[in-house]
Amino acid sequence: MTQNLIKMVGISKEFPGVKALIKASFHLDAGEVHALVGENGAGKSTLMKVLTGVYTKDEGEIFHKGQAVEIQNIRHSQDLGIVMIHQELNLMNHLSVAQNIFIGREERGRLPFFLNDQTLNKKAAEILRHLNMDIDPTAKVGELTVAKQQMIEIAKALSYNSEIIIMDEPTASLTDAEISDLFRVVRILRDEGKGIIYISHRLEELKQISDRITVMRDGETIQTLSTQEASTDTIIRLMVGRELFIEKEQSTLPGDAPVLFEARGIQCGRMVKDVSFQVRKGEILGFAGLVGAGRTETARAVFGADRRSGGKLLVNGAPVEIHSPADAVRNGIAYLSEDRKQYGLLLGLDVETNTSIASMKDFLRGKLFINFQKACQNAEEKVSELDVRTPSVKQLVRNLSGGNQQKVVLGKWLTRNCDILIFDEPTRGIDVGAKNEIYKLLRDLAAMGKAIILISSELPEIIRMCDRVIVMCEGKVTGEVVGEDINQQRIMEYATAREENKQEAGK
Amino acid sequence: MKVQLKNRVGTQKLIILATLLALFVFFSLMRPNFASYLNLMTIALSTCVNGILALGATFVITSGGIDLSLGTTMTFCSVMSGVSFVSWGFPIWLAIIFGFAVGAVCGAISGFAITKMKLPPFIATMAMQMMTKGLSLVVSGIKPVYFTGSENYKRIAMGNFLGIEGFYNAFILFIVIIVVAHLTYSKTLLGRYTTAIGSNQEAARLSGIKTDKWKILIYVVSGLFSAAAGLVMSSRLGSAQPQLGAGYELEAIAAAVIGGTSMSGGEGTIVGTVIGAFIISVLTNGLRTMAVSTEWQTVVTGFVLALAVYFDKLRRERRERA
Numbered sequence: 149m150t151q152n153l154i155k156m157v158g159i160s161k162e163f164p165g166v167k168a169l170i171k172a173s174f175h176l177d178a179g180e181v182h183a184l185v186g187e188n189g190a191g192k193s194t195l196m197k198v199l200t201g202v203y204t205k206d207e208g209e210i211f212h213k214g215q216a217v218e219i220q221n222i223r224h225s226q227d228l229g230i231v232m233i234h235q236e237l238n239l240m241n242h243l244s245v246a247q248n249i250f251i252g253r254e255e256r257g258r259l260p261f262f263l264n265d266q267t268l269n270k271k272a273a274e275i276l277r278h279l280n281m282d283i284d285p286t287a288k289v290g291e292l293t294v295a296k297q298q299m300i301e302i303a304k305a306l307s308y309n310s311e312i313i314i315m316d317e318p319t320a321s322l323t324d325a326e327i328s329d330l331f332r333v334v335r336i337l338r339d340e341g342k343g344i345i346y347i348s349h350r351l352e353e354l355k356q357i358s359d360r361i362t363v364m365r366d367g368e369t370i371q372t373l374s375t376q377e378a379s380t381d382t383i384i385r386l387m388v389g390r391e392l393f394i395e396k397e398q399s400t401l402p403g404d405a406p407v408l409f410e411a412r413g414i415q416c417g418r419m420v421k422d423v424s425f426q427v428r429k430g431e432i433l434g435f436a437g438l439v440g441a442g443r444t445e446t447a448r449a450v451f452g453a454d455r456r457s458g459g460k461l462l463v464n465g466a467p468v469e470i471h472s473p474a475d476a477v478r479n480g481i482a483y484l485s486e487d488r489k490q491y492g493l494l495l496g497l498d499v500e501t502n503t504s505i506a507s508m509k510d511f512l513r514g515k516l517f518i519n520f521q522k523a524c525q526n527a528e529e530k531v532s533e534l535d536v537r538t539p540s541v542k543q544l545v546r547n548l549s550g551g552n553q554q555k556v557v558l559g560k561w562l563t564r565n566c567d568i569l570i571f572d573e574p575t576r577g578i579d580v581g582a583k584n585e586i587y588k589l590l591r592d593l594a595a596m597g598k599a600i601i602l603i604s605s606e607l608p609e610i611i612r613m614c615d616r617v618i619v620m621c622e623g624k625v626t627g628e629v630v631g632e633d634i635n636q637q638r639i640m641e642y643a644t645a646r647e648e649n650k651q652e653a654g655k
Numbered sequence: 656m657k658v659q660l661k662n663r664v665g666t667q668k669l670i671i672l673a674t675l676l677a678l679f680v681f682f683s684l685m686r687p688n689f690a691s692y693l694n695l696m697t698i699a700l701s702t703c704v705n706g707i708l709a710l711g712a713t714f715v716i717t718s719g720g721i722d723l724s725l726g727t728t729m730t731f732c733s734v735m736s737g738v739s740f741v742s743w744g745f746p747i748w749l750a751i752i753f754g755f756a757v758g759a760v761c762g763a764i765s766g767f768a769i770t771k772m773k774l775p776p777f778i779a780t781m782a783m784q785m786m787t788k789g790l791s792l793v794v795s796g797i798k799p800v801y802f803t804g805s806e807n808y809k810r811i812a813m814g815n816f817l818g819i820e821g822f823y824n825a826f827i828l829f830i831v832i833i834v835v836a837h838l839t840y841s842k843t844l845l846g847r848y849t850t851a852i853g854s855n856q857e858a859a860r861l862s863g864i865k866t867d868k869w870k871i872l873i874y875v876v877s878g879l880f881s882a883a884a885g886l887v888m889s890s891r892l893g894s895a896q897p898q899l900g901a902g903y904e905l906e907a908i909a910a911a912v913i914g915g916t917s918m919s920g921g922e923g924t925i926v927g928t929v930i931g932a933f934i935i936s937v938l939t940n941g942l943r944t945m946a947v948s949t950e951w952q953t954v955v956t957g958f959v960l961a962l963a964v965y966f967d968k969l970r971r972e973r974r975e976r977a
Contacts, residue, residue: 240855242854243850251859251862252862
């Protein structure tokens, strides 16, 4: 009989306004790879954060090898042998491999104060050899590939004698060869009787590596199935759940609208691979996909924020050179980033300044002096056009609500006469009422003849708003859906990139 | 892989060493008496104080911080040491130890302000700079504090080592301090954690390192280096000069940075810093022997600093691309 390592029963966790976990249960046995899947926000991370002591649960019980435990903090979970390997690796680039593995537990030398790096290197080499990893313990971590850095994290976990290893999207940035290497190591660990929790949304990958799969949705653990018995269709159905009825907005797209913007074969780093799409005048084009699918990266590449390694851009059918955000803006493309506070706004300045800042040349008197009257007039126009709730255009943007700040960013780009608007998660961190306003605004902008690209991780939002949806997975476009086909099932199929769908998308 | 790495670390040191030698050859050719024994000893002596401060700067900068109080803390330590000797009647050995204690306390206060009060290092140490500067003047009554009554005090730095004319004890002191700094930096837990914190503080914290404690300790170390520099300085002058000190911290930071210490933390070497300090004093001294005015010396030093950091940036970028 296999030993039970972890048993989580009836775990609930509530954050202000959100029920993140609702009576979730999860079992992990020794010697198994147990996959945890679900859409964005299904509660996978929260459940794991409860297990590792980052969050404390509101309700429920956790058993570690049959013993009830109250996990207080990360330290405590580490003492129980639980280690989480995060997507952003927690390593010190300037230190060597061995120094990283044993950080905080250095080997002392014979003299007081001195360290003994030889022994450290030897111990590290042993662990690395055990895992069949060809890595020099004295190499600096910053000079290794991401895949190797990940191996170092695993080696570090083992050096703590961890028995429960949680891997969060470990293959997100690895090549195929590196993935098979990782799987080899995971199998070594499994065969030694360690328990591995494997969070991923690549369903075909789970087929290869996992023994059991637990599906989560809306904070609940829906079902645990053995991988052999689970078909991909079943998993997707469980992830999506009952089809929610979402009322679609009336499309304002005229049938004969011309293509305003086109991207052909965009390449950028590892996250954007041969992405092509068109967006028409007056159209709302959605970009759907799971976190890490490369949507934001595509937007940044198109906008010139990151250097492209390939691809062509066309505005109104004519090729344009875009190598910097300034080029993009000159061609009428605006990017409204997810993080408004950091990238979109000058929070300490007023509405007037924020709306005019990108087009200062239009607000000059002579060559040097600012025409405040004109700037003020423009700001007032935009405020009424976009219905910004602000006492006056002299109000500091910091004092506006999230939704209104979003509108001010928009006002800035409309002042600049941008026709192609890329919205990256425009409703993140905004309350429901303000969300509806943003939706109305998007529809109004489309009706004005703007081309709109809407990147969103919230499927209901995509389904409600978009005339057409591009679905991405792992940096590639895996599908495109129009009209009635825009539904959760279809989008999730493409977002988890099943092989047959890839072919279909390529036709 | 291993060989490559060692080569890379080596190249950086080789480049600055070559720069130092090139400057040396250039000035020797321009002015024959530049390379005279006496002038070389002068250069070495002027490097001692800045060099010791630069070692402190290396620790702090490697940890991702900055210490703007290095120079004025140095002065404050020597003033306090002098006052304890002259006015409070401390024996000279105790007065010296007291100087170090003052440096440690100043560092601990800066470290506390940075870790517990969460002040940015720039602000915390700038505040410390102002306070130590003011206190030096207050305590001394804006007059130099002479170590009268201790003939040997001056010999600590200015005595001839083994009776060799012009070869001052200060050099031996400097070498000992360099060795201690090097061993601490590369072979002890303090050095390891300094690099770790500067490289990725959050990762270090999550690895169970008490980052606050170690950061305070790093500023204490910086204060101790200031005190050591203060000892050499006051011994050389036979007195603690309360109006000296401001501006020394910038030269020390410059030496560390020219020597390859990364302002973003995680990277640096003690040997590099020492070479960096020598580059600055050779430059200053050489220009002086060529009768270039002090004002222009400062301009050139500033230019060299910018150039050094620019080349270092290029080197790093090339490495990252490789």
